[in-house]
Amino acid sequence: MPSALIEKSFRTKRLPHIWCPGCGHGILMRDVAQAIENCGLDPDKVVIVSGIGCSSRAAGYMNYNTLHTTHGRAIAFATGVKLANPDLHVIVITGDGDCTAIGGNHLIHACRRNIDLTVVVFNNNIYGMTGGQYSPTTPHGEKGTTAPYGNIDYNFDIPKLAEAAGATYTARGTAYHAPQMIKLIEAGIKNKGFSLIEGLSVCPTYYGRKNKKGSAIKMYNWQKDNCVDVKKAEKMTAEELEGKIIIGEMSHSEKPEYTDMYKEIIKKCGGDK
Amino acid sequence: MENNKKLVINPAWCKGCGICAEFCPKKVLQVIHEKVQAVNEEACIKCGLCELRCPDYAIYIEKEGE
Ligand SMILES: Cc1ncc(C[n+]2csc(CCOP(=O)(O)OP(=O)(O)O)c2C)c(N)n1
Ligand code: SF4
Numbered sequence: 329m330p331s332a333l334i335e336k337s338f339r340t341k342r343l344p345h346i347w348c349p350g351c352g353h354g355i356l357m358r359d360v361a362q363a364i365e366n367c368g369l370d371p372d373k374v375v376i377v378s379g380i381g382c383s384s385r386a387a388g389y390m391n392y393n394t395l396h397t398t399h400g401r402a403i404a405f406a407t408g409v410k411l412a413n414p415d416l417h418v419i420v421i422t423g424d425g426d427c428t429a430i431g432g433n434h435l436i437h438a439c440r441r442n443i444d445l446t447v448v449v450f451n452n453n454i455y456g457m458t459g460g461q462y463s464p465t466t467p468h469g470e471k472g473t474t475a476p477y478g479n480i481d482y483n484f485d486i487p488k489l490a491e492a493a494g495a496t497y498t499a500r501g502t503a504y505h506a507p508q509m510i511k512l513i514e515a516g517i518k519n520k521g522f523s524l525i526e527g528l529s530v531c532p533t534y535y536g537r538k539n540k541k542g543s544a545i546k547m548y549n550w551q552k553d554n555c556v557d558v559k560k561a562e563k564m565t566a567e568e569l570e571g572k573i574i575i576g577e578m579s580h581s582e583k584p585e586y587t588d589m590y591k592e593i594i595k596k597c598g599g600d601k
Numbered sequence: 602m603e604n605n606k607k608l609v610i611n612p613a614w615c616k617g618c619g620i621c622a623e624f625c626p627k628k629v630l631q632v633i634h635e636k637v638q639a640v641n642e643e644a645c646i647k648c649g650l651c652e653l654r655c656p657d658y659a660i661y662i663e664k665e666g667e
């Protein structure tokens with residue numbers, strides 16, 4: 329018998345999931361379920377939308393309305409679902425490749441509209457499913473199967489990108505810091521507008537192996553030792569922050585939401601009669 | 602300790618990654634032959650950190666009456 333949360337939130341007949349031993353995606357997927365539970369959402373009103381990738385397999389395991397779409401298009405499908413029925417809580421689970429490479433344009437335009445979606449990016453810094461190609465979040469200098477001598481691209485800072493494009497809630501958490509990650513997703517769900525929560529995942533199989541990061545355990549210890557909460561970071565010097573990753577709520581603002589504004593337009597045109 | 606809570610392990614779902622054991626504050630857990638075991642269960646404080654960090658939902662704290 330699994331725990332009450334797992335029994336309620338997952339299609340337990342499909343567990344254990346296919347993710348590798350130690351993969352951070354399992355921890356982050358549980359965080360999403362716990363956040364939905366903590367927000368007290370009616371499961372019938374929750375829609376999980378994903379694209380393609382290891383991370384996007386989450387939609388197959390979660391016991392809500394789920395939509396497993398095509399690579400990079402999760403946010404586009406989610407936009408359609410939300411516009412068709414604004415009463416639904418639409419949560420997108422996507423990978424760094426799915427969200428910021430092939431799906432990068434959908435991401436920035438959904439941010440720009442401030443449509444009420446909660447996007448949780450499982451960022452493992454690589455394309456896991458297809459064998460370890462570098463992604464837009466592979467750190468500069470790190471390796472992938474397509475960057476055997478080191479990646480010369482600079483990586484995206486996803487929350488910053490989303491904030492600049494117009495998202496009204498942005499945050500970064502990690503698989504290691506699960507209690508905080510749950511709270512960040514909760515805040516994202518509660519924000520009436522576009523929310524982006526980056527969850528730093530761990531891919532021991534490809535990112536770890538290609539970059540000699542050691543075991544899964546070593547990679548979680550790295551998150552533990554190198555992530556600094558944004559409140560603590562404010563009191564640290566640039567020197568002390570060198571090589572560190574800042575986690576916590578990155579931005580939160582208010583602005584009219586897209587489906588609300590759309591309803592207003594319909595009303596103005598007499599379409600609600 | 603809280604008597605109405607119990608540590609539960611589901612070996613069928615455990616993939617032996619050892620994350621729960623590494624970060625257990627009381628060193629209760631150990632991976633033996635690729636499955637986790639509670640080798641020092643008396644020391645468990647039922648903090649639930651193993652449950653939060655198990656990628657496979659194979660370990661958790663059960664509350665009585667649930
Ligand atoms: C249109 C299209 N292009 C390419 C692919 C191949 N493909 C499948 S998953 C993937 C990348 C997945 O990476 P990411 O989104 O970071 O997820 P991860 O597997 O790392 O969790 C790619 C390129 C595809 N399925 N469809
Ligand atoms: S390849 Fe990487 S991301 Fe995919 S399941 Fe394995 S560890 Fe996880």
Ligand code: SF4
Pocket residue numbers: 608624625626627628629630644645646647648649650651652662
């Ligand atoms: S509940 Fe806490 S003390 Fe008990 S095994 Fe899990 S992590 Fe260790």
Ligand code: SF4
Pocket residue numbers: 614615616617618619620621622632636637654655656657658659660
């Ligand atoms: S974290 Fe989960 S899967 Fe990994 S050893 Fe512990 S119980 Fe097993």
